[in-house]
Amino acid sequence: MIFSNRTEAGRLLARKLKRYAGADAVVLGVPRGGVPVAGAVAADLGLPLDLVMVKKIGHPHQPEYAIGAVSLSDRIIVPHDEVSSEYIEERTVAIREKMAGQYQYWRGDKPAPTLQGKIVIVVDDGIATGNTLMAAVKLLRKQMPAKIVIAAPVSSEQAASQLAAMADDLVTVYIPPHFRGVGAWYEQFEQLSDEDVRQYLAAFEKGSLS
Structure with missing residues (x-):
């Protein structure tokens, strides 16, 4: 399975996350590449979008x-x-x-969201080793969320297994039998700059994501 780009991958991922639509939840994108995926998920589920900084x-x-x-x-x-x-x-x-x-x-000056008691959906564009997300789960637990969901369009089998044991829910679109790196599963997989992330978040806030 090959995704056209991060936005398409996010929309496909959102279908797998429909049970969280309208919940007391927040979507946190992993900068930089996870932000467009997370934005598509948040837009489709009607949830706020922010960043996980780890x-x-x-x-x-x-x-x-x-x-x-x-x-x-x-x-x-x-x-x-x-x-x-x-x-x-x-x-x-x-x-x-x-x-x-x-x-x-x-x-900007927007404060980081309060996560206590909320469902936290952490989204990346793919999971290779899972090390960053495993660290994120441990740190997010300290903020006492109601539930931690790890979500990505594609993941290696090993990382998915490890994260499933740590998070409350793991959601993926595709776990290939032979993982070749995250970029191998995208037709378009450009590197994003800090300015790209900034503009993407601003577009989400305005409701003008394409």
């Missing part, structure tokens, strides 16, 4: 290896004897400052 903290000697993750207001850390608390604090501050700047650029 970044990993890499190991000082192996940056690709995550030792924790940071959101705008919280963090999770897996203790490592060889990693100092000073390093963790330094990376937390640096990552959070960058994320806060991005969020303000994308959303």
